[in-house]
Every structure is written in structure tokens, then in C-alpha cells.
Amino acid sequence: xxxxxxxIVLVLLAxxxxxxxxxxxxxxxxxxxxxxxxxNDNDNNVQGYLMFGFLAFIYILxxxxxxxxxxxxxxxxxxxxxxLVDSLMNISWVLLFIVQAITQVLIHYxxxxxxxxxxxxxxxxxxxxxLEAVWSIIPAVVLAxxxxxxxxxxxxxxxxxxxxxxxxxxxxxxxxKWSARYAGEDNVLGKANVRYIEGINTLGVDMxxxxxxxxxxxxxxHIPKGRKVHFKMRSQDVLHSAYxxxxxxxxxxxxxxxxEFAFEPIYTTAxxxxxxxxxxxxxxxxxxxxxxxxxxVASGGTALDPYTFDYLLLCNKICGASHYNMQMKIIVDTxxxxxxxxxxxxxxxxxVKEANAPAPAIGNEAPAQDSVIVAPVVAVK
Amino acid sequence: MSAEGHDHGHDHEHEHHHKETFITKYIFSIDHxxxxxxxxxxxxxxxxxxIVMSMLFRMQLAWPEESFKIFNVxxxxxxxxxxxxxxxxxxxxVTIHGTIMVFFVxxxxxxxxxxxxxxxxQIGARDMASGFMNMISYWMFFLSAVIMLSSLFVEAGPASxxxxxxxxxxxxxxxxxxxxxxxTLWLISMAxxxxxxxxxxxxxxxxxxxLRTKGMSMTRLPLTIWTFFVTAIIGVVSFPVxxxxxxxxxxxxxxxxxxxxxxxxxxxxxxxxQGGSPVLFEHLFWFLGHPEVYIVILPAMGLVSEILATNSxxxxxxxxxxxxxxxxxxxxxxxxWGHHMFISGMNPFLGSVFTFTTLLIAIPSAVKAFxxxxxxxxxxxxxxxxxLFSIGMIxxxxxxxxxxxxxxxxxxxxxxxxxxxxxxxxxxxMGISALYGMFGGIYHWFPKMFGRMMDKNLxxxxxxxxxxxxxxxxxxxxxxxxxxxxRRYYTNTNFPLFDDLQNVNxxxxxxxxxxxxxxxxxxxxxxxSIFYGKKAVQNPWKSNTxxxxxxxxxxxxxxxxxxxxxxxxxxxYSNPNHDVDFVPQNVPMKPGEEVLHH
Numbered sequence: 010x011x012x013x014x015x016x017i018v019l020v021l022l023a024x025x026x027x028x029x030x031x032x033x034x035x036x037x038x039x040x041x042x043x044x045x046x047x048x049n050d051n052d053n054n055v056q057g058y059l060m061f062g063f064l065a066f067i068y069i070l071x072x073x074x075x076x077x078x079x080x081x082x083x084x085x086x087x088x089x090x091x092x093l094v095d096s097l098m099n100i101s102w103v104l105l106f107i108v109q110a111i112t113q114v115l116i117h118y119x120x121x122x123x124x125x126x127x128x129x130x131x132x133x134x135x136x137x138x139x140l141e142a143v144w145s146i147i148p149a150v151v152l153a154x155x156x157x158x159x160x161x162x163x164x165x166x167x168x169x170x171x172x173x174x175x176x177x178x179x180x181x182x183x184x185x186k187w188s189a190r191y192a193g194e195d196n197v198l199g200k201a202n203v204r205y206i207e208g209i210n211t212l213g214v215d216m217x218x219x220x221x222x223x224x225x226x227x228x229x230x231h232i233p234k235g236r237k238v239h240f241k242m243r244s245q246d247v248l249h250s251a252y253x254x255x256x257x258x259x260x261x262x263x264x265x266x267x268x269e270f271a272f273e274p275i276y277t278t279a280x281x282x283x284x285x286x287x288x289x290x291x292x293x294x295x296x297x298x299x300x301x302x303x304x305x306v307a308s309g310g311t312a313l314d315p316y317t318f319d320y321l322l323l324c325n326k327i328c329g330a331s332h333y334n335m336q337m338k339i340i341v342d343t344x345x346x347x348x349x350x351x352x353x354x355x356x357x358x359x360x361v362k363e364a365n366a367p368a369p370a371i372g373n374e375a376p377a378q379d380s381v382i383v384a385p386v387v388a389v390k
Numbered sequence: 391m392s393a394e395g396h397d398h399g400h401d402h403e404h405e406h407h408h409k410e411t412f413i414t415k416y417i418f419s420i421d422h423x424x425x426x427x428x429x430x431x432x433x434x435x436x437x438x439x440x441i442v443m444s445m446l447f448r449m450q451l452a453w454p455e456e457s458f459k460i461f462n463v464x465x466x467x468x469x470x471x472x473x474x475x476x477x478x479x480x481x482x483x484v485t486i487h488g489t490i491m492v493f494f495v496x497x498x499x500x501x502x503x504x505x506x507x508x509x510x511x512q513i514g515a516r517d518m519a520s521g522f523m524n525m526i527s528y529w530m531f532f533l534s535a536v537i538m539l540s541s542l543f544v545e546a547g548p549a550s551x552x553x554x555x556x557x558x559x560x561x562x563x564x565x566x567x568x569x570x571x572x573x574t575l576w577l578i579s580m581a582x583x584x585x586x587x588x589x590x591x592x593x594x595x596x597x598x599x600x601l602r603t604k605g606m607s608m609t610r611l612p613l614t615i616w617t618f619f620v621t622a623i624i625g626v627v628s629f630p631v632x633x634x635x636x637x638x639x640x641x642x643x644x645x646x647x648x649x650x651x652x653x654x655x656x657x658x659x660x661x662x663x664q665g666g667s668p669v670l671f672e673h674l675f676w677f678l679g680h681p682e683v684y685i686v687i688l689p690a691m692g693l694v695s696e697i698l699a700t701n702s703x704x705x706x707x708x709x710x711x712x713x714x715x716x717x718x719x720x721x722x723x724x725x726x727w728g729h730h731m732f733i734s735g736m737n738p739f740l741g742s743v744f745t746f747t748t749l750l751i752a753i754p755s756a757v758k759a760f761x762x763x764x765x766x767x768x769x770x771x772x773x774x775x776x777x778l779f780s781i782g783m784i785x786x787x788x789x790x791x792x793x794x795x796x797x798x799x800x801x802x803x804x805x806x807x808x809x810x811x812x813x814x815x816x817x818x819x820m821g822i823s824a825l826y827g828m829f830g831g832i833y834h835w836f837p838k839m840f841g842r843m844m845d846k847n848l849x850x851x852x853x854x855x856x857x858x859x860x861x862x863x864x865x866x867x868x869x870x871x872x873x874x875x876x877r878r879y880y881t882n883t884n885f886p887l888f889d890d891l892q893n894v895n896x897x898x899x900x901x902x903x904x905x906x907x908x909x910x911x912x913x914x915x916x917x918x919s920i921f922y923g924k925k926a927v928q929n930p931w932k933s934n935t936x937x938x939x940x941x942x943x944x945x946x947x948x949x950x951x952x953x954x955x956x957x958x959x960x961x962x963y964s965n966p967n968h969d970v971d972f973v974p975q976n977v978p979m980k981p982g983e984e985v986l987h988h
Contacts, residue, residue, distance in 0.1 A: 012459065022907060029854075030847045046843035046923075047930055048774045056773035056850065060781065063857060067785070070865055078869035081890055083805070098802055105792040112759065112788050119766040120781050123702075124773060130971055131703040131964040132768035135987035141711045144760040145753055152749045155799065159749075160742050162801040167738035184565065184656070203655035213655065246656040247559040248668055250733065250808065254874030257805045261734050263668055264558055265652025268735035294889045316886035323885075325808045325876040327552045328559060329566045330478040333879035 050127055057124030064117035071109075084286045087320065087341070088256040089237075089273035093162045095257070100158070104151060169271045175239035176232065180322070181212050182242070182249035182262040184329045187322055187337035188212060189230045191351065193223025203245050203264075209364050213245070216361055225354045230322060230339045233347035234280075237273040250326035253339065255281070261326055274341040281341070282318050291318050418529075420521030423944050425528050426507035427839055430832070433499020434916070436535060438909075440490035445906045447483045450475045452892075452899035454881035469547070477880040481550040482568050484878060488553030489538065489576070491821065493583055496686040498531050500828045501625075504689055505594050505618040507835060511937035512612050514603025514954060516947040519596040523589050530586035534579045541575035549576035552878060554675060557650040557668050561643050564657040573643070577636050584633045591622035591629075598622075603936070605956035609713075610975065612935050612960040613706060616713050617692025620720045621685050627724060628681040635674035642666070672734050676727035683820045684723040687787075688716060690827020691758060694780040696960075697834050698762055700933045701777035702769030703971045705961035708761040710988055715754035715761075722751045732800040733807055741800040748798035752791070759788050770964070770971070774931070775849025779830035782857050783823050789861075790818025793868065808878075811871025814864045822860045829856075832916070837930050841942045842923030848915040852908065859905025866894045932972045934960045939976055959987065 048056070086095055123131075169175075179190040179198050190212055192198045199214050199221020206213040214221050232238045242251055244262035251270070252259045260270040281287060294316050302312035324335035342350060419425060446465075449458060457473035464470075469479040506524065510517050518524045541548040550568030551560040555576065563570035598619045602611075611619075641647040642663075650671040651663035699706040706712060728736070728744030762784045771777065793815040796802045806812065829852075836844045870891045875882065882888040882895075929938035936956070940948050954976035962973040967983050979985075 019907070022904070026851060026908075026911060029851045046846045048772045048777075048846065052846065052850075053771065053773045056778060057771070059854065060773070060778075063854075066858065067861065070861060074865060074869060078866060078894060081869055081894070082872035083874050094801055094805060097799070098796070101796050101799070101802065105795060109789060109792055112763065113785060115763045116766070116781060116784050116788075119763065119769075120771060120773070123766060123769045123771050125703070125770045129770045131770040133705065133964050133966050133986060134707065134764070134768065135705040135961070136708045136710065140760075140764065141708055141757065144756055148753050148756040152752055152795075155795065156746055156749050159745055159799040159801045163738065163742060163745065166801065166804070167741065203653045204660050206655050206660070246654055247562070247565050248556050252808075252874075252876065254805060259733050259804050259807055263735045264654050265665075265667060266669070266735060290890065294886060297889050297892070298886065313886075316889070318887070321885070321887060323874075323876055326556075327481065327878045330476075330481065330880075332481070333477065333881055334884045336885070 048125070050125070053124040053126070057121045060117050060120035060124075064113060067113055067117075080286075080290070083254055085276075085281075085284055086255070086257050087274055087276045087281055088258065089275050090162075090166045091257040091272075091275075093165065097155075097158055097162055101155060104155075166272075167270075169239060169269060173237060175237045175271060177239045177241065178230070178232070179212075180230075180240050180242045180251050180262065182244040182251065182324065182328075182335075183211075184246050185324070185331040185335040187228070187230075187251075187324075187335065189227050189337070190214070190357075191225040191227070191354070192220075193225060193356070195220060195223055198241065199224050201243070206245070208361070210357070210361055212243075214357060216358060222356075222358045224357045225351065226357050227354055228337065230337055231342055231347055231350050232274055232339065233344045234274050234277045234341050235344060237271055239271045240269065242268045242270070247328050248326045249324045249328050249335070252323045252325035253320065254323070255320050259325060277341045277343055278318075278320060278339075281320070287318055291316060418525055420517070420525045421944075421946060422506045422510050422518050422521065422524060423839070423948075425524050426503050428528050429498060429502035429506060429531070430839070432532060432535060433495050433503060434913070436490050436494040437499065438913070439539070440487050440495060441906050441909060443483045443487040443490075445903055446475070447480055447487070448899040448902040450480055450880070451882075452896045454883055478547065478550055478567055480880040481552070481566070481878065482548050482572070485550050485552055485555075485568070486538070486542065486548050489549070489580075492553060492682065492686065493580070494531075494535055494538070496820070496824045496828070497587065497682070498583070500824060500831075501618065501621055501685065501689045502528070502531065502590060503828075504614070504693060504831050504835070505590070505622070507839060508612075508614050508937060509594055509597050509618055510601070511838070511940060511948060512615050512935050512960075513598060513601060513606055514936050514956065515597060515601035516949075516953070518593050519601060520593055524593055527586045527589040527593065530582050530589070534583035534586060537575055537579035537582065541572045541579070544571040544575065546570045546572060548572040554672075554679065555639070556675070557639060557642065557671050558654055561639060561651060562654070562656060562661075574640075577640055577643075581633060581636055584629045584636075587625055587629055591625040594618055594622040595626070603953045603956055606975075609710070610956055610959045612692075613695040613709070613712055613716075614689075614692040614935075617688045617695075617716055620716050621688045624681045624688075624720050624723060625685055628678040628685075631674055632678035635671055635678075638674075639671065669731070669734055669736055672731050673727070676730045677724075680727040680730065681723045683816070684719060686824045687820050687827075688719070690783065690824040690831075691716070693827045693831040693834070694762070694783050695765075696935070697776050697780040697830050698765050699961050699963060700834075700931050700972075701772040701774055701780070702765050703772065703963045704765055704769045705959075705963055705987060706761070707764040707767075708757070709959070709961060711757055712761055715757045718754040719751060722747060722754070726751060726798075729798050729800070729803070732803045738800075745798060745800045749795065751798075752795060755787075755791055759784060759791075772931070774833065775844070775846055775853055776830045776834035776931075778850070778853040778857075779826045779833065782853065783826035783830065786818050786826060786860065787823040790815055790820070790823060790864075794819060805874070806871055808876055809871040810867045810875050810877055813877055814867035814871060817867075818860075818864050822864065829853075829912070834931065835937075836916075836919065836923075837926030837942070838937055838940075840920050840923070841926050841944070842919055843926050843930065844915050844919040844923060848911055852911045852915065855908040855911070856905060859901045859908070862901030863898050863905060866898055870894050929974075934962060934972050934974045936975055939974065958985075961987070 177192040177196050181188040197220045199218040201214045203213045205215050242262040244264045249262040256272050258270055258272050260268050298313045306312050320339035322337040322339055459473050461470035461475050462473040546567040549572045550566055559565050560569050560573055638649040642649050648663040648666035650668050651666045654661040654663055695706050726748045728740055729748040732741045833849055875888055939954050956975045957978045960975050964971045965973055
């Protein structure tokens with residue numbers, strides 16, 4: 010069936026092609042026969058009008074795109090710095106649309122307007138320094154503005170103030186899985202290196218480091234609303250990239266070094282789900298999924314689950330065969346919920362001790378470890 | 391100079407009596423015109439392979455859950471059992487598609503073809519400075535293409551870590567099967583390719599500097615030659631850096647060094663690597679990688695400038711500004727590589743510097759675009775297929791170039807980096823634009839290469855379908871990129887978040903398939919015209935440059951008699967002092983004729 014369809018499509022394409030050449034041939038009727046394959050007045054006329062038509066195509070495609078697909082793009086940033094990124098983005102878009110709209114008109118309108126006619130002579134216009142200056146200086150001024158705004162935003166986002174009160178979390182990447190390590194009550198991560206990887210200590214935390222004693226390792230990322238989260242990223246094998254599109258955040262994870270990114274979430278997951286744009290987006294997605302489910306069920310498959318929005322951490326640097334499925338759910342909690350959640354998580358040192366214990370452990374003295382005095386140094390390798 | 395040329399002309403006539411064998415004429419030829427054709431045809435064959443690959447992975451993206459017999463037919467039982475493409479094969483296809491299109495089609499196929507064809511013909515030289523080196527250059531390119539294609543047939547598959555081959559993924563076969571033998575062959579192929587490219591570039595530089603005919607000063611060179619010349623310089627400056635990166639990667643892979651690797655735990659064991667950094671590789675790679683996009687686009691710009699002026703019957707507007715902008719682009723291109731690495735983990739301060747230098751490139755680019763548009767203004771446009779592709783190139787270059795202002799801004803790059811937005815941007819600004827330049831060049835110089843004309847109506851059909859499909863493919867990609875869809879995902883079905891993008895993906899694929907299939911029109915036109923095209927006249931487009939003063943039939947040494955002397959710039963179209971609307975460069979100035987341009 011598919012192959013039949015393919016054949017039909019190919020035949021139709023061939024017919025369309027033949028028709029098109031025929032149309033171009035017919036436009037030659039009446040003109041003196043020109044064997045040279047060089048454009049004659051008729052060609053110039055036809056192609057000139059087509060150029061003008063192509064301008065319409067570009068404009069229609071742009072306007073259609075804005076209406077049909079404009080709603081698909083990322084909306085309301087979920088992080089504090091996101092507004093800065095988005096406003097720079099919007100300013101850039103306005104400028105680009107103006108330039109694009111004008112230049113495309115000029116290109117295609119000139120191609121139409123000045124289409125050749127025999128016996129006509131072009132204007133000999135070789136250079137004009139004033140014009141060159143105009144289109145060097147105007148872009149230069151506009152770009153200077155964009156550069157300054159961009160650098161201001163970049164500096165604000167990327168240079169992390171160590172004095173600030175932040176939640177320190179390590180994002181740990183491996184083929185094809187994310188983990189997160191919380192620094193615990195001391196807010197300092199214990200040292201780590203892949204050479205310490207052993208048993209359930211899959212992140213290679215140095216268990217002899219005092220700072221490591223209260224570290225918590227999880228596979229679902231919870232972060233509190235309204236506090237800056239300072240991510241320190243590591244990878245154990247190849248390059249990965251921690252991409253959190255709703256937070257306008259991305260940083261590569263590089264084996265052998267620690268990279269950083271920090272942002273402050275401003276909507277909890279529950280709040281973000283209730284944003285009008287997100288409600289609309291999710292219902293649209295669920296419509297599409299329902300359609301697909303009907304088809305699946307009809308062909309004996311199982312229906313798809315309905316979708317509820319969650320923030321995601323995606324891998325965005327090619328990292329191997331299953332790169333396309335390396336993700337982790339991010340949940341932004343209210344500060345209270347976050348506190349509650351973190352209390353419930355098992356402490357790595359305890360887990361390691363339990364795993365290593367030859368016999369059932371006698372007492373549960375792990376929480377006492379929390380009182381270890383913290384040295385104010387960067388503890389991550 | 392002229393006398394010398396004359397002697398050479400006589401030499402040639404003697405040579406002509408020696409019977410040229412098939413091998414010396416068509417295979418190991420040292421004639422630049424034959425070498426140009428060899429580059430072109432090799433480039434076209436590589437292009438077919440690259441485009442077919444893209445059609446396959448576009449089908450996978452549009453209909454990820456379907457099975458296609460064609461996958462099984464083309465990829466075999468191992469890679470597409472039951473017609474379902476495997477996930478690492480998808481990555482192999484995108485990797486080899488990128489490598490082939492960037493290096494083998496748009497670098498060697500474009501620059502190799504037209505630099506070889508036009509440099510001697512347009513500057514008035516009998517051949518390249520070293521014909522022998524030129525021949526070696528082509529055959530090394532051919533060898534590297536063969537090695538690259540043979541990597542498709544090794545057991546674990548070809549390189550599949552993206553065309554940027556970032557280690558550690560490209561260094562460790564444990565990380566992805568393609569990083570075994572496939573990657574070794576990729577690196578060997580590229581090393582040979584770089585050697586070939588260097589020999590070609592040195593030849594172009596030396597030829598342009600030394601072998602210009604009498605009167606052909608640097609400011610009378612056609613813009614094609616200026617762009618080829620500057621491109622060759624960029625290549626000589628930056629390609630060796632990629633060679634060193636490739637060599638160091640070979641050391642890391644095969645001899646246990648740690649240039650790019652450190653602290654790696656994979657497949658249950660800690661590897662011995664210590665102290666290297668993948669970020670170093672990224673720096674070395676992009677030190678070539680970014681200039682590379684200008685190596686691709688500058689020759690296309692030169693071809694477009696020449697075609698626009700000839701077919702507008704007008705001087706190219708702002709000839710000197712065009713040269714200055716090419717030089718500015720060339721200089722800036724070598725100091726912007728870091729904009730590929732804003733979020734690589736390098737110091738954010740460097741990001742600031744690279745944002746600044748990157749956005750500066752928009753200035754000379756704007757100068758070029760506006761000069762082209764002004765060239766069209768009040769012209770007498772001859773809308774030949776070559777001209778349509780050139781006008782199309784201005785359009786796609788602007789559309790694609792403008793989004794570079796977003797990607798070059800480090801703040802905005804954070805969120806669109808490595809998404810489909812990037813794919814849309816670079817395919818329009820360097821992929822499609824350079825391809826249009828190449829197509830324009832082929833339609834325009836086909837009579838010079840093969841002595842026959844291509845069919846114009848097929849050319850028109852080819853252009854319009856290609857133009858619609860190119861926008862149809864890449865315009866919607868901006869939107870799905872802004873929706874946060876990462877590139878190099880085998881399927882998006884694991885992310886319900888992206889379910890609403892699937893219809894757009896289907897639309898893109900439909901355009902890609904139609905656009906891809908319709909390149910057959912070009913192929914048919916090209917190959918049929920070589921044998922059955924209408925015989926060309928000497929100067930079909932009424933052009934000013936010297937290549938059209940050579941006879942239609944190719945001869946060794948290009949001109950049967952003396953090399954013509956040059957008396958004027960190449961853009962005297964519609965000069966008010968002359969009755970005809972073109973004045974070739976070898977026409978002497980009339981008594982009292984003034985130079986009307988700067």
C-alpha cells in the first residue's frame with residue numbers, strides 16, 4: 010500500500026514537472042525562436058513575476074508561521090533571569106523582522122521591477138561612499154546596542170556570587186541518566202571523583218570527606234521556589250548538556266571538570282501548570298494524544314497516558330545511542346514542601362554504611378554526622 | 391609578460407601533436423579545467439549521498455514509529471531490521487551527512503571546482519602555478535572521499551558522534567559503536583582531506599599573486615578571484631589546526647595519551663586518562679570550524695557577485711567596499727570561534743569577548759547584502775537560472791544571517807544552543823546559500839566547462855521548486871527550535887512535551903522529500919546537457935571577464951595565441967561611453983575615455 014502511494018506520488022511529481030516545463034515552453038510561443046538557452050524578454054517577464062510571487066510566498070509563510078506555530082514556542086520563563094533573556098530576545102526579534110521585511114521586499118521587488126527588456130540599458134552606478142557609510146554605520150549602532158544589552162544580561166546571569174545564599178546541587182550526568190546530589194545542611198558538596206565510584210556510591214563521592222557526610226543523592230530533582238539554586242555539573246563519561254528550557258538555563262557537563270549555572274525559580278510546578286498558556290498547550294497536546302490513542306487502540310495497542318506538564322532537564326549534547334531519552338523530572342516546590350521533601354531523603358553516607366555493613370546495623374547514628382564542622386572552602390574537586 | 395605568453399602558446403601547439411592518452415587527459419590530468427570538472431562531478435556524487443541521507447533521517451523524524459521498506463533496502467537488515475531505523479544509525483546518518491555536505495560538497499566541490507576553473511581563466515594564466523600539485527590535490531581529495539564512504543561499510547558502523555566529533559564520545563568505542571573503526575577512518579579521511587585542501591589553497595594563492603596577466607592589477611580582479619584568494623588564505627591559516635586536533639585525537643584514541651580526556655568511568659571501569667580536557671578539543675575544532683563556514687560561503691559570495699553583475703548588466707555596486715568586506719569577514723572569522731562554546735564550561739568572560747567579535751561580523755555582511763541589492767536596482771536583469779539562484783542566495787543569506795544575531799549573542803544562545811533553531815540558521819545561511827551559489831555557478835559556467843548549454847526551462851523548474859522547499863524545510867525549524875526541541879534526537883516520542891511539534895516535523899519532511907527528489911531535475915539537466923546540450927557560443931552571457939575570451943573547445947594553455955592584456959576593471963556593464971552594454975576587460979580604453987568608478 011505504502012509503496013503504491015509512493016509510486017503514485019512519484020508519477021504525479023513527474024507529471025507536474027512535465028507540465029511546468031510545458032508552461033515555460035508555452036510562454037515562448039510568439040517570440041522569435043531563441044536557441045541559445047539565454048533568457049529572452051519572455052523569460053524575464055515570467056521569472057520577474059514569479060519573483061514577485063515568491064515575495065508573497067515568503068510573507069505568507071512568515072505570517073502563517075507566526076499564527077500556526079507561534080504558540081508552540083517557549084513562553085513565560087520560570088526563572089528570575091528568564092525575563093531578561095526574553096526581553097533581549099524580543100528586542101532582537103523586532104529588529105530582525107524589520108530588516109527581514111524590508112530587505113526581502115527590495116530583493117524581490119527589484120527583481121520584478123527591473124526585469125530585462127531588450128534594447129534597454131542599465132544604469133551605470135558603480136559606487137557611492139555615502140550609501141556604504143549608511144549601511145555600515147546603522148548596523149554598527151544597532152549592534153552596539155544589542156551587544157551592550159547582551160553583555161549586561163550575560164554578566165548578570167553567568168557570574169555567580171559565592172557570597173549569596175544559594176542551594177548547592179550537583180547535577181551528575183552519565184550515559185543516559187541524570188542524578189542530583191544535594192549538599193545537605195552544610196550546603197557544601199563533598200569531594201568527588203570517578204575513581205571513588207564503588208557499589209551504591211555511583212557518583213564517586215569521597216566518603217572520607219567531612220563535607221560529604223550529609224550529601225543526598227536522588228534521581229528526581231526538587232528545587233525550592235524563590236531561592237537561587239547553584240548547580241555544579243559533572244559528567245562521568247562523555248559530554249552532556251543540562252538543558253532546562255523553561256528556566257532559560259543550559260550548561261555542558263564535561264568529564265574532568267565542574268561547570269556551573271545558577272538560577273532562581275519563580276513558579277512552582279503547580280503554579281506553572283495553571284498558567285493560561287500552559288493549560289492551553291497541555292489540552293492541545295492531550296487532544297493530539299487522544300487522537301493517536303484511538304489509532305493505537307484500533308490497531309490493538311495500548312492508549313497513551315494523558316499528559317500533565319512537568320519541568321524537564323534534557324540532555325542537549327549528543328552523548329550516544331540513547332541520547333534522545335536522557336531526561337530528569339524537575340519539581341519546583343514551595344520552600345516548605347521542599348524542606349519536607351529533603352528531610353525524607355536518605356543520606357548517602359548512611360546508605361553506603363548500610364550497604365557495607367557485614368551484619369544488620371545496630372544503631373542509627375548517622376544523623377549525628379550532620380554536626381560535622383564545615384570548612385568554608387569549595388569542596389568540589 | 392605578453393611575449394612570454396606567446397611562446398607558451400607555441401609550446402602548446404607542439405604539445406598538441408603528442409597524442410594524449412585517456413589516462414593523462416581524463417584521469418591524471420594536470421589541466422586545471424579538467425581538474426575542476428573532476429572536483430565538480432565528485433562533489434555532485436557526494437552531494438547525492440549526503441542529500442539522500444538527510445531524506446532518510448527526515449523520514450525517521452516525521453514518522454518515528456513507522457517502518458519503511460526503503461530503510462531496509464538502503465540500510466540493510468543490520469541497521470534497519472524490518473524497516474525500522476536503529477537509534478545509533480540515525481546518529482551515524484546525521485554525522486556523515488554533516489561531514490559530507492560541509493567538507494566534501496561545499497568545501498571541495500564548490501571551492502575546488504570554481505577556484506580551479508576560474509582562477510587561471512579569469513586572471514589570464516595558462517594554468518595553475520603547479521599543475522602537478524593540483525592533480526595530487528584532487529586525487530588526495532578523491533582518496534579521502536573513498537575512505538569516508540568506505541567507513542559506511544565497517545562492522546560497527548561509521549563515525550556517529552556528530553560532525554563536530556567531540557571527545558570523549560568520539561574517542562571511546564565503549565561510548566558509541568561508531569567511535570571504533572568508523573571514527574578511525576573518519577580521522578584518516580579528514581587528515582588526507584586537509585592535506586589536499588592545503589595543496590589546493592597554496593596553489594590558488596601563488597597563482598593569484600604571481601600569474602596575473604599584464605594589466606590585471608589586484609583592483610581589476612573579478613570578485614570571484616578575490617573571494618577564492620581570501621578563502622584560500624583562511625584555509626591555510628585554519629585547516630592545519632584541525633589537522634593537529636585530529637592527530638591529538640588519534641593519539642588519545644590509539645596511544646593512550648590524555649589530551650582531551652580525563653576522569654572517565656565507562657562500562658563499569660575507570661579509564662586511565664587524567665588531566666586532559668574536551669574543551670581544548672572544542673577550541674581547536676572551532677578554530678577551523680568557524681572559519682570553515684566562511685570557506686564555504688565566501689566563494690559562493692564571489693560567484694553570486696559575478697553572476698549578479700553580468701546578468702544585471704550593471705557594475706557590481708561598491709567593488710572596493712566588497713573587497714574590504716571580504717577582508718573584514720576573513721579577519722573576523724578567525725576570532726569568533728568561541729561563539730560555538732558559550733555554554734561549554736569555558737570562562738564566561740570569554741563568552742563576552744566572543745559575543746562582541748561575533749556580532750561585529752554582521753557589519754561587513756550587511757555591506758555585502760546591501761551592495762547586492764543596490765546592484766539589482768535599475769538594472770536590466772537577465773533572469774537566467776544562474777541569476778535566479780544568485781538572487782535566491784541573497785534572500786536566504788539574509789534570512790539565515792539575521793538569526794545569527796540571536797545565536798551570536800551569548801545570553802540568547804543559552805536557550806537556543808543545540809536546538810533546531812541552530813539547524814535552521816546554519817542551513818539557510820551557509821548550507822542553502824552556498825548551494826545556491828554553487829548551482830548558480832554551475833548554470834553560469836557550464837558552457838565554459840562543457841562547451842554546451844544547460845536547458846533553461848529545467849533550470850527554472852529546478853530553482854523554483856528548490857526555493858520553495860528550502861524555505862519550507864528550514865523556516866518552520868525556527869519555531870520548533872524556539873520551542874526547545876534539541877537537535878540530534880532520534881525521536882521525540884519520549885517527550886510528550888513536544889507532541890505538538892510533530893505535525894511541523896511532518897511538514898518539514900514533506901518539503902525535504904519533494905525538494906530532494908526534484909534535485910533529479912538538476913542531475914538530469916546536468917548530465918544530459920554534457921552530451922546533448924545545445925552547443926555554446928563563446929560568450930553566451932555577454933560577460934566581461936577573460937574566461938569568455940578563450941575558445942569554446944578546451945585547449946591546453948587556455949588561449950591559442952597570446953594571453954590577452956587587461957585594460958579595465960571587470961564590471962564595465964552599460965558603460966555610458968560605449969554603445970554595447972558590456973566591455974570585456976581586454977578591450978583597450980578609447981582615447982580620452984575616463985575611468986568611471988573608484
